[in-house]
Amino acid sequence: MKLEGVRVLDLSLFLPGPHLTMMMADHGAEVIKVEPPGGEPVREVGLKQAGHSTWFRNTHRGKRCIALDLKSAAGKAAFARLVAWADVVVEAFRPGVAARLGIDYASCKAINPGIVYCAISAYGQTGPKALRPAHDLAMQADSGVVSLNRAPDGTPAAPHMPVADMAGSLMALAGILMALLRRERSGEGDFIDLSMQDALMAWLPNVLGPPFALGRDPVVHEERSWGGNALYKLYRCADDRWLALGGAEHKFAENLLNALGRPDLVPLCHLPPGPGQDPVKDFLAATFATRTLAAWTAFLQDVDVCWAPVKTLTEAFADPHTHARGMVWTDGQGGTHLGIPIRFANEPGRINPHLDVVGESTAAVLAELGLGDKAPLPSGEGLG
Structure with a gap:
């Protein structure tokens, strides 16, 4: 597979980071997920099927999950071994947290100069809002996107797709792959400062005519993309x-x-x-x-x-075309997975449906790093 031999250390939680590292795992990368002691929060979010939440299954398949206390000396030592092993580190802390833990890019680069380090955050590592916490809805609101989702009476509606999260995921994946390609030529790693807001705003070129050309907001229901065009x-x-x-x-x-x-x-x-x-x-x-x-x-x-029926999610995922394209896949335990959307003619991706429980691979991974019985298991503190 395309990413066979690429080793990824994933410290991120929720959607953008875990989704991008799952896509890398689908195409052959070895991904180790470092969880806090209580586990990845989405393990318990939403409905479960075959013992796991749908969200967790569709962001964490094929990864080995370990739990470390990154505030302990033993945990930091284990993390350093992991960084020396890895090609890529993905984290999604609020800016400054990784540095306080001693796991920021500078610390990782000192261990492994070729490391590709991707920090995903709401507003990026710099700028007046860098330290402000935010998830998808706030990102869409602050980026002008919610203002485009308006009912005929002008009331803004909450968006139903996590496009800031997913834009962040896909932009981060693209950045990581570009950095890995460049490293093949130069031998140098890189730091990727990935702002979810930046990623989302970069998705708006087809609707920016009024703001950019005329200095005004769109009149939503008169614009081509939102009902202004009859077709x-x-x-x-x-x-x-x-x-x-x-x-x-x-x-x-x-x-x-x-x-x-x-x-x-x-x-x-x-x-x-x-x-x-x-x-x-x-x-x-x-x-x-x-x-x-x-x-x-x-x-x-x-x-x-060009036309389509407005389908429900259930209808869309039951569509014969969806199944013909392999976008619905069921594992041996009855768990349903989203398929792999990137379809290579050569070395296609492959779903590994295995899902580790919290910390399942900790002992094995630490043994592989030569730490043996010195496994720095969590002691109540973790990613902080």
């Missing part, structure tokens, strides 16, 4: 199910409106998003409300237009 909008069907039109290219507008017997409306779809397209929106809203989603599904099968 990029949600519509209710007769059975209170919904469908999404998701392609605003002129050819799709022509194909749909011709099929619906209203070619006269096509010129309005050439106008900019906003009120000028309201007659098309009104026509489509009234038309889609006359039939059930199933009826429209049958009708639209023969029309070359």
Whole structure:
């Protein structure tokens, strides 16, 4: 597999760091997860299946889990051995915590000059907000993203996808892989300061026209991406199910409106998003409300237009296409896993469904490091 031989030390918790290190494990990296004495919090968050939470299963499969007291001399010694062994360290402490524990980049680089060290935090290691704690919702709010999720009455709605967490995960993965590639050529490691807010804001190029070009906020329901374009909008069907039109290219507008017997409306779809397209929106809203989603599904099968039914999560993960792509996988204990989205023709990733209990691999890993019976097991304090 692509990352076979890459050794990763994961000190992160919750979603961004554990998700990225799981992706590395799926593609062959050896990942050791260092947990606090009480274990990774998501072990106990949400519903469980086959003895483990869904969240934990889908962020920690294939990792070896150890528990160390990083405030003890023995724990620090064991950590130093791990750093000497590792290629990558991932942590997600608030800035300053790693330095107080003596496990920051400078300390790790002194042990292993080739180490690639990724510090994931809410606001980054520098700047006025660096020490402020935040999780996904606060990140989306402070980045302007929540302001884009508005009901027709203007009320902002809580986002339902952890996009700040996942943007942080994917940007961190990209940064780590770039640093490893550069190390192959130069022999030098690197430090990655990964801010979840930076990562999220970097995902917004398609919606920044009004702020960047005009110095104003978007008028949400008049913008192309949020319902201002008639062919990029949600519509209710007769059975209170919904469908999404998701392609605003002129050819799709022509194909749909011709099929619906209203070619006269096509010129309005050439106008900019906003009120000028309201007659098309009104026509489509009234038309889609006359039939059930199933009826429209049958009708639209023969029309070359971007559209999709608005499915529930259960429906989406039961879809035959989802299964054909391998995005749902069940292990021998009945646990359900998300599949591997990066599909290589050569050396494809492979799911290892094993899930360690808290500290399961501590003794074995420490023995491999030559510490034997001197295992610095937790004594009530941990990652702090």
